[in-house]
Amino acid sequence: MAFPMEERDRPRILVVEDEPDLARFLQLELNHAGYQAATAANGYEALGRMAEEWDLIILDLMLPGLDGLEVCRRIRQTSVVPVIMLTARDSVADKVCGLDSGADDYLTKPFAVEELLARVRARLRSVGTARQSGEKIVVGDLVVCPGTRMVWREGQLIQLSRREFDLLVYLAENSGIVLSRETILSRVWGYDYYGSTNIVDVYVRYLRAKIDEPFARRLLHTVRGVGYTLREEI
Template sequence: MNHANILIIEDERKIARFLKLELEYEGYEVAIAEDGVAGLEAYTGGSWDIVLLDVMLPRLNGMEVLRRIRLSGSAVPVILLTARDSLPDKVSGLDSGANDYITKPFAIEELLARIRACLRMSQMMKADNELLKMGDLFVDEKTRVVKRGESQIELTPREFDLLVYLMKHANQVLHREQLLSQVWGFDYFGDTNVVDVYIRYLRKKLDYPFDSPPLIHTVRGVGYVLKE
């Protein structure tokens, strides 16, 4: 049985009620907030393992709720529930700090798989916090601070998870499929080229702005490796 605490912030009562029943059937502890303000209050007043957050909310929209959660320093996994399925909307949500998104309408089996993947990653991060170093790149898993030299680098949660995995497997050539399964989860549903997209994001933040030698390298036809 599952014992994680899940907060659903969703203004459509039928959807919220359906999700609550399905998640409770799976063994989760579930609470519902019906607008952005109530959701933020519920979040700050409780202890949550994951948040399911609708984007289009009354009083305070989901993106602002997400922004305030991340400003508080919280790394709790957040899955966005959205009717917007365009690539810019998805990228915006992930860059704003979401761990994942799912577009409406969705199959409950897919949402459950995404929840399991996010919880697995969160548990792995909690169980293995340490200071990681590669050349002049430093990553503190506990505080989620990333620095290259004296420059602090802001990463989204997914970028951070990808970087941590690369650093823990430094000097190893990692296949795209391996990165996809370990960072996004075995139950990930989506474009497989998402790995290439996020490697590009990391390079723009970690390699391109600095005079130091690049750390992320492509092994053509295979995948990527982090090395000096």
């Protein structure tokens, strides 16, 4: 579906939701908030519309036929468009699974539409910041390129998930500074994320396994009782 010329400057959002009433409600609220929203009733329809240009996708987890996790994984094979996942499941394990599939944020049902809109604004701001940043960040022998979302250490290319990369960029931008879990949570997951700070520990472990453990020198350090810092080992 092509958008009218006068609407092309409005952020385009695809709502993937199989409950017609909720899908229509979200579409209307997003349109009222200044976005150009469209809907898809299932995962196959959503994937079929990925050839269109979207600025953000709101994706229900429990979809018929092809669930949200698989849809998100397939989207990530070809696109870095931000994905906010909606689900009634609220355990830490479910959130980790959703984020590992490539989602950028996770919102549990029922939710207030004001909260969803705040998360949409936060995700779109993050995309704008990332696109403006093309310089490499160097910490010791670690090289991080925000513009291309690529990471090297000792000349080796390291594959990171989207969330792992966002966490690494924030740590690298604040190299040598000890950051609390609460600060990391608010800056990487969003100020309006209400989940447990334990998810920071989970992703630090994931990140450490990729950028530290295969190499001789540590860069990612834990400061007990405070938080984490990325710096060259002294």
